[in-house]
Amino acid sequence: MTRARIFFTGVGGQGTLTATTLLARTALDAGLPVTSGEIHGMAQRGGVVESTLLVGGYKSAIIAPGEADVILGFELLETLRALPMLKRGGFVVGNSEALQPVGVCLGRECYPPLEAVLETAKGFAAQVVLVPCISLAEQAGTAKAANTVLLGAAAACGALPFSVADLTRSIEKYLKPKLVDVNLKALALGAEAAKAGQAA
Amino acid sequence: MGKELLKTEGGDTLLLLGNEAIVRGTLEGGVRFVTCYPGTPSSEAPDTFFRLSQGAPYYFEYSVNEKVALEVAGGATLAGLPSLCTMKHVGVNVAADPLMTLAYVSAPGGLVLLSADDPGCHSSQNEQDNRIYARLGGLPCFEPATAQECKDMARDAMLLSRKLETPVLLRTTTRVNHVRGPVVTGDLPATPYEKPFVKDPAKYVPLPASARVMHKRLRAILDGLVAEADASPYNVESGAGELGFISSGVSRNYLSDVLEEEGLVGKVRLLELGMTYPLPENRIAAFLAACKKVLIVEELEPVLENEIRALAQTRGIEVEILGKSEHLPRLGEFSTANVRQAVRAFVGQPAAVVDALTVPGDLPRRPPNLCAGCPHRAAYYAVREVYGDTAVYSSDIGCYTLGFLPPFRAADFLLCMGSSISTGAGFARASGKPVVAFIGDSTFFHSGITGLIDAVAYKHDVLIVILDNRTTAMTGHQPNPGVDTTIFGENPNPVDLMALIRACGVEPVKVNPLNHKATLAALTELSKQTGPRVLVAEYPCPIHARRVGQAKKTLPARVAGDPAACLTVRDNLACPAFAMVDGQFTINAEQCDGCMFCVQLSPDLKPGKKEAK
Numbered sequence: 001m002t003r004a005r006i007f008f009t010g011v012g013g014q015g016t017l018t019a020t021t022l023l024a025r026t027a028l029d030a031g032l033p034v035t036s037g038e039i040h041g042m043a044q045r046g047g048v049v050e051s052t053l054l055v056g057g058y059k060s061a062i063i064a065p066g067e068a069d070v071i072l073g074f075e076l077l078e079t080l081r082a083l084p085m086l087k088r089g090g091f092v093v094g095n096s097e098a099l100q101p102v103g104v105c106l107g108r109e110c111y112p113p114l115e116a117v118l119e120t121a122k123g124f125a126a127q128v129v130l131v132p133c134i135s136l137a138e139q140a141g142t143a144k145a146a147n148t149v150l151l152g153a154a155a156a157c158g159a160l161p162f163s164v165a166d167l168t169r170s171i172e173k174y175l176k177p178k179l180v181d182v183n184l185k186a187l188a189l190g191a192e193a194a195k196a197g198q199a200a
Numbered sequence: 201m202g203k204e205l206l207k208t209e210g211g212d213t214l215l216l217l218g219n220e221a222i223v224r225g226t227l228e229g230g231v232r233f234v235t236c237y238p239g240t241p242s243s244e245a246p247d248t249f250f251r252l253s254q255g256a257p258y259y260f261e262y263s264v265n266e267k268v269a270l271e272v273a274g275g276a277t278l279a280g281l282p283s284l285c286t287m288k289h290v291g292v293n294v295a296a297d298p299l300m301t302l303a304y305v306s307a308p309g310g311l312v313l314l315s316a317d318d319p320g321c322h323s324s325q326n327e328q329d330n331r332i333y334a335r336l337g338g339l340p341c342f343e344p345a346t347a348q349e350c351k352d353m354a355r356d357a358m359l360l361s362r363k364l365e366t367p368v369l370l371r372t373t374t375r376v377n378h379v380r381g382p383v384v385t386g387d388l389p390a391t392p393y394e395k396p397f398v399k400d401p402a403k404y405v406p407l408p409a410s411a412r413v414m415h416k417r418l419r420a421i422l423d424g425l426v427a428e429a430d431a432s433p434y435n436v437e438s439g440a441g442e443l444g445f446i447s448s449g450v451s452r453n454y455l456s457d458v459l460e461e462e463g464l465v466g467k468v469r470l471l472e473l474g475m476t477y478p479l480p481e482n483r484i485a486a487f488l489a490a491c492k493k494v495l496i497v498e499e500l501e502p503v504l505e506n507e508i509r510a511l512a513q514t515r516g517i518e519v520e521i522l523g524k525s526e527h528l529p530r531l532g533e534f535s536t537a538n539v540r541q542a543v544r545a546f547v548g549q550p551a552a553v554v555d556a557l558t559v560p561g562d563l564p565r566r567p568p569n570l571c572a573g574c575p576h577r578a579a580y581y582a583v584r585e586v587y588g589d590t591a592v593y594s595s596d597i598g599c600y601t602l603g604f605l606p607p608f609r610a611a612d613f614l615l616c617m618g619s620s621i622s623t624g625a626g627f628a629r630a631s632g633k634p635v636v637a638f639i640g641d642s643t644f645f646h647s648g649i650t651g652l653i654d655a656v657a658y659k660h661d662v663l664i665v666i667l668d669n670r671t672t673a674m675t676g677h678q679p680n681p682g683v684d685t686t687i688f689g690e691n692p693n694p695v696d697l698m699a700l701i702r703a704c705g706v707e708p709v710k711v712n713p714l715n716h717k718a719t720l721a722a723l724t725e726l727s728k729q730t731g732p733r734v735l736v737a738e739y740p741c742p743i744h745a746r747r748v749g750q751a752k753k754t755l756p757a758r759v760a761g762d763p764a765a766c767l768t769v770r771d772n773l774a775c776p777a778f779a780m781v782d783g784q785f786t787i788n789a790e791q792c793d794g795c796m797f798c799v800q801l802s803p804d805l806k807p808g809k810k811e812a813k
């Protein structure tokens with residue numbers, strides 16, 4: 001993969017932007033030109049956070065509908081919402097676990113089932129891999145590492161222009177020392193889950 | 201981004217946010233004095249200066265508002281220091297008064313104004329195009345598009361400003377401020393630039409007689425700059441052919457990617473503008489003369505389009521000029537998608553068919569929401585209990601604007617930063633209806649206080665609720681004049697909000713909004729009075745308290761009784777820690793902040809139990 005547009009979506013506080021920056025650094029270390037974009041502001045109060053990473057010589061940091069080679073979804077509903085960004089034959093790697101928006105909690109709206117993502121993407125995406133990121137992160141030591149679980153899953157199923165080993169190096173190099181171990185564990189658990197999911 | 205931004209030697213490749221790159225660029229330009237009022241999408245620029253400010257070679261302040269920020273920076277440049285002033289686009293409206301005269305009075309030490317526009321209204325009340333301010337105020341204007349250009353243009357804007365002694369506008373847009381990309385750094389200047397002040401009132405005091413002379417001087421500078429713009433390395437021409445494109449700012453990125461993907465690179469003529477005011481007129485004229493047809497690709501207003509049309513007419517150049525059309529709208533931000541359609545239509549290709557999935561339109565929305573444990577939620581709850589729908593709610597700019605959503609619906613109108621008290625006062629005077637005006641502490645200092653003074657002077661009938669969360673939460677928890685603590689410790693000079701209100705002529709009532717009974721009692725009492733009244737609902741924003749290490753340790757709340765009995769609390773409070781699991785109301789202990797507000801509303805909710813050791 002020489003050029004890739006990667007679209008990240010999640011909910012404020014999920015570490016979407018941290019994951020974006022980590023991937024951007026990985027790309028830079030691999031000698032790939034990179035540009036990345038993020039939208040802050042209102043999104044920080046539990047709203048949707050979207051960011052982009054464009055590898056291989058794009059100038060715009062924005063992704064239009066039908067343009068994303070990869071969607072990395074940190075939350076199930078937001079993954080579904082972002083599917084129009086996907087390019088035919090692209091990858092969807094997402095968290096299978098939900099964070100209820102307030103309307104769902106208040107019983108005014110219904111949270112879509114996991115199958116909705118699979119159904120919608122079927123026949124359009126090359127691959128859809130959903131892994132339980134929060135549970136796996138808790139297993140690794142902290143729910144906060146759910147973003148790393150997702151990166152591990154994405155790298156393992158070949159959605160990214162980087163390997164799990166590349167990401168291992170970035171985690172060791174760029175995360176605070178006390179966070180390295182738990183994130184390496186999270187990365188491995190994500191990779192394993194994705195491989196198991198692919199095999200299934 | 202840490203200390204590497206202050207490193208003296210250049211030559212590093214850093215992965216920087218556009219706003220961080222601006223910081224490095226102005227440092228390379230020798231900046232010694234930085235003022236701002238925070239505002240998305242500009243905030244990370246001043247926040248980075250603030251974080252690095254201890255022991256750094258510059259003075260930094262979060263000014264009380266943008267007008268003050270520009271005036272303080274204006275004083276610093278008059279005193280001879282290279283200065284930077286940062287704000288979001290609507291902030292420039294607040295600063296417009298000094299701005300319109302600033303270029304007359306000149307900037308001996310150099311002064312760059314960063315204006316961050318927000319096409320698409322990602323976090324703003326409008327999407328005005330501040331390139332027009334460059335024209336109105338007579339400021340040379342740079343428009344970066346990448347992180348590297350943010351760094352380079354910030355430096356060169358500062359150097360140009362120093363050279364000409366005139367203020368320069370660095371105009372960005374959201375997608376540029378928040379782009380992240382590699383930036384190759386340059387060296388920081390070895391010797392600081394200073395220009396000692398020499399008294400010369402005719403030069404610096406715009407009385408009518410001197411102002412006329414100053415205006416003439418400014419026009420001469422701008423006319424002289426056309427040659428500089430013509431030669432600027434930021435204005436780049438490429439390609440060949442009869443079809444031409446002219447673009448500036450972030451639109452250049454979209455255009456460049458589209459030309460590449462459409463296989464048009466080299467086959468069409470392209471003029472990319474980075475230094476956009478004054479226009480590189482001779483360069484553009486030559487470009488127009490070589491083309492049969494030109495498409496101007498610019499976000500928001502047809503600023504270049506109109507000026508280039510005028511230029512073609514003045515110089516008698518016969519060329520077809522296209523710009524704003526159905527593909528390149530005047531509203532919202534551009535993307536590769538709409539630029540692609542415009543380019544294809546322009547070169548005579550059929551419209552591109554977008555192959556994309558559709559998802560159900562009725563997916564649950566995820567609007568931003570006040571955080572779990574936010575004291576504003578408690579304040580809104582109490583006000584609703586007292587006033588319900590009988591009052592009209594005048595709102596202002598801050599996290600608390602989110603109170604406009606259900607269940608609170610506590611925002612009936614909003615004009616701009618600091619307007620809630622005065623607009624509420626006008627509404628009350630005109631309608632005779634009860635009005636509650638909400639305003640935050642930072643916003644009150646920013647420009648709400650003048651509304652209070654007016655309300656006192658004219659006895660406007662308005663209840664003002666100051667939601668004092670001890671920080672400027674909305675833009676990223678910057679300190680304001682009233683705060684007790686910052687990331688560097690205690691604020692040595694806090695402004696006493698209560699005394700200030702008293703001095704304006706109202707005896708304020710202060711409550712902790714998380715104490716429901718007391719807040720309700722105070723509001724009930726105030727609702728029976730008339731004239732201007734002030735309730736200060738003071739409790740620190742929990743996110744800020746955590747950041748400065750002042751958060752109290754509390755246990756999460758829990759459902760102790762019948763979950764079905766708590767549904768009214770759920771509906772009226774809508775705390776994000778509430779959840780429904782298998783149809784049962786529950787509190788998500790991970791999310792709960794332990795503010796203990798909800799437990800005051802239902803006997804079925806209780807504080808969490810300490811775990812047995």
Ligand code: SF4
Nearest residue numbers: 570571574599673741
């Ligand atoms: S950041 Fe602070 S003030 Fe803003 S919504 Fe969250 S808790 Fe409330």
Ligand code: SF4
Nearest residue numbers: 573775792793796798
């Ligand atoms: S105590 Fe209640 S209101 Fe406060 S954060 Fe927890 S659930 Fe929300």
